[in-house]
Amino acid sequence: MTPEMEQELSSKLRWRNFGEIPNSPVVDFQDLVRKVNSGELFLAVNYFVTPRFTHHLFGMWNSAVAGLILIPFVTALALVPVAFLVRDYWLLGGMPLALLAMVFAVPTLKPIKKFGSFLGVVTTVAMLWWVSLAGNYTAAVIAGSYTFPFWAVRYVYFRNSRKLTTAALRSETLLLYLLQNGHAFIRDMRSGEKF
Structure with a gap:
C-alpha cells in the first residue's frame, strides 16, 4: 500500500x-x-x-484483470452483429443470459447465490454437450453467453477478495x-x- x-x-x-x-x-x-x-x-x-x-x-x-467484469456486457453486445451476420436470430436469446450472468455471479447476493452457481454449472455442461454430442452450435452459443460471463465475473470477485484479504493481513x-x-x-x- x-x-x-x-x-x-x-x-x-x-x-x-x-x-x-x-x-x-x-x-x-x-x-x-x-x-x-x-x-x-x-x-x-x-x-x-x-x-x-x-x-x-x-x-x-x-x-x-478486473476488466473481465465487463465480459457480460461485451458478450451481450457482440451477439447482436453475430446474429445478423450469420442470420441466426436465436443467438439474440443469449443477450439476456449474458446480463443475468452478471447478476447471478455476484457472490454476495445471498438469495440467488446458489441458484446462480447451479445455473452456471448447468449451462457449462449443456454448452459442452451441445457442441460435442449434438452439434447444435446455436444452443451452445446461447448457453455459453451465460457460462463465460458468469465464470469470468465470479473469478474476478473471488480473486480480488482474496488479494484484498491478504493485503489486509x-x-x-x-x-x-x-x-x-x-x-x-x-x-x-x-x-x-x-x-
Whole structure:
C-alpha cells in the first residue's frame, strides 16, 4: 500500500490499533494475523469493496484483470452483429443470459447465490454437450453467453477478495479501515461469533 493511501485511510480511523477496540478477540495486530493463519479466526472481505483498492494495492495488471467484469456486457453486445451476420436470430436469446450472468455471479447476493452457481454449472455442461454430442452450435452459443460471463465475473470477485484479504493481513491500517466501515468481518471459528 502506498504511504499516501495509508495516510488517507489512517485519517479516517476511529481506532489506531486493535488494542483500542472494545471486546476485541485479539491483543494486537500480530495476534490477529497469527490466529487467522492458525485457523482460530476467519477473515472475510466484502466483494464489492475490492474494486476501490485493486489499482492502488495490486497495480495496473490487476486492474486490467478486473476488466473481465465487463465480459457480460461485451458478450451481450457482440451477439447482436453475430446474429445478423450469420442470420441466426436465436443467438439474440443469449443477450439476456449474458446480463443475468452478471447478476447471478455476484457472490454476495445471498438469495440467488446458489441458484446462480447451479445455473452456471448447468449451462457449462449443456454448452459442452451441445457442441460435442449434438452439434447444435446455436444452443451452445446461447448457453455459453451465460457460462463465460458468469465464470469470468465470479473469478474476478473471488480473486480480488482474496488479494484484498491478504493485503489486509499485512496492513493494520487497511484492516482497521475495512472492519470499521463494515467491509470486512472476523469470525471466531470455535464460537461462531462475528467481530
